[in-house]
Amino acid sequence: MKYAIFNNEDVSSRVVAKNLALEMRKHGLTVDNEEPDIVVSVGGDGTLLGAFQHYVNQIDHVRFVGLHTGHLGFYTDWLSTELDQLVDSLSHDNGQKVSYPLLELTVIQTTGEKSHYLALNEAVIKQPLGTLVADIYLGGEVFERFRGDGIAVATPTGSTAYNKANGGAVLHPALQAIQMSEIASINNRVFRTLGSPLIVPRDQEIVMRPQSNNFLVMYDQGEIASDHILELRFRVSEKCVHFARYRHVDFWRRVQNAFINDIE
Structure with a gap:
C-alpha cells in the first residue's frame, strides 16, 4: 500500500503534512506522491478538491482521506490533532471505502x-x-x-x-x-x-x-x-470518487454540522 500527502500552502497545513509524513514513515508506511493507493489531503475542502483534480487520472484505484487543519468539512473526517489515530487507521487499512457520484x-x-x-x-x-x-x-x-x-x-x-x-x-x-x-x-x-x-x-x-x-x-x-x-x-x-472509510461521517451529519446548530 502506497500513500500520498497533498497539502495546501498554508503554514499550518505544511507543518501538519510534514509531521504526518514522519509518523507514517515511523509506522513503515510508504509515501509515494506519484502513484499512490491512498491520498491524504491536508487542509480544507478546497484542498481535497485540488487533490481530486491532481489525481483525477488515477481515481479508478485511488481512495481519498481528508484531514482538516481547521474545522471538519464535507470531505474531511480527521482533525490535525488526530494524527496518531489517522496513522493507526492507515496502518490497518483493509480496502474499506465509500463511493460518491x-x-x-x-x-x-x-x-x-x-x-x-x-x-x-x-x-x-x-x-x-x-x-x-x-x-x-x-x-x-x-x-x-x-x-x-x-x-x-x-x-x-x-x-x-x-x-x-x-x-x-x-x-x-x-x-x-x-x-x-x-x-x-x-x-x-x-x-x-x-x-x-x-x-x-x-x-x-x-x-x-x-x-x-x-x-x-x-x-x-x-x-x-x-x-x-x-x-x-x-x-x-x-466513474466515482472513493473515500477510505475508516470513520466516514454520515452525509446528513455533515449537512447538520455545516448549516444547523445542535438542537437544545
Missing part, C-alpha cells in the same frame, strides 16, 4: 473537438458582464432558452455549495443524479425559464448551447477557455 462535463468546440472533465463538486457557467443567453436541452429536445447570470450543475455532494445558494435541493450522494440550478435568471412577460432547479438521473444529459462566447466555464477549481465553444454536456459520470 461525479459530474462529467463534455465541451464541444465549433471545430468538433471534444474535451472531457470530471468534477467532484460542480461546474458553473457564468456571464461576468451582460446576460448569458443559452438554449438548454433535456431528453434531446429544447427545454428552454435561459437568460441570466449563469447556471450551476452540481453532484450530490456538491449540492451543498453554489447549488444550495441558488435555492437548489440538498441531494444525498446515494442518488445517482446531477442538479442544475439557475443563477439570477431573467423571468418576466417576455422571457421565461422554469425557474426551479432540475434533477437529472444518470442515464440523461443536460445540454447547453450558448449564444455567445463571452462567458466563464469553471469546474471545481479549474477553468476552461470559452472561445469557440459550441456545446456543453453534463451527465453523471460512469
Whole structure:
C-alpha cells in the first residue's frame, strides 16, 4: 500500500503534512506522491478538491482521506490533532471505502473537438458582464432558452455549495443524479425559464448551447477557455470518487454540522 500527502500552502497545513509524513514513515508506511493507493489531503475542502483534480487520472484505484487543519468539512473526517489515530487507521487499512457520484462535463468546440472533465463538486457557467443567453436541452429536445447570470450543475455532494445558494435541493450522494440550478435568471412577460432547479438521473444529459462566447466555464477549481465553444454536456459520470472509510461521517451529519446548530 502506497500513500500520498497533498497539502495546501498554508503554514499550518505544511507543518501538519510534514509531521504526518514522519509518523507514517515511523509506522513503515510508504509515501509515494506519484502513484499512490491512498491520498491524504491536508487542509480544507478546497484542498481535497485540488487533490481530486491532481489525481483525477488515477481515481479508478485511488481512495481519498481528508484531514482538516481547521474545522471538519464535507470531505474531511480527521482533525490535525488526530494524527496518531489517522496513522493507526492507515496502518490497518483493509480496502474499506465509500463511493460518491461525479459530474462529467463534455465541451464541444465549433471545430468538433471534444474535451472531457470530471468534477467532484460542480461546474458553473457564468456571464461576468451582460446576460448569458443559452438554449438548454433535456431528453434531446429544447427545454428552454435561459437568460441570466449563469447556471450551476452540481453532484450530490456538491449540492451543498453554489447549488444550495441558488435555492437548489440538498441531494444525498446515494442518488445517482446531477442538479442544475439557475443563477439570477431573467423571468418576466417576455422571457421565461422554469425557474426551479432540475434533477437529472444518470442515464440523461443536460445540454447547453450558448449564444455567445463571452462567458466563464469553471469546474471545481479549474477553468476552461470559452472561445469557440459550441456545446456543453453534463451527465453523471460512469466513474466515482472513493473515500477510505475508516470513520466516514454520515452525509446528513455533515449537512447538520455545516448549516444547523445542535438542537437544545
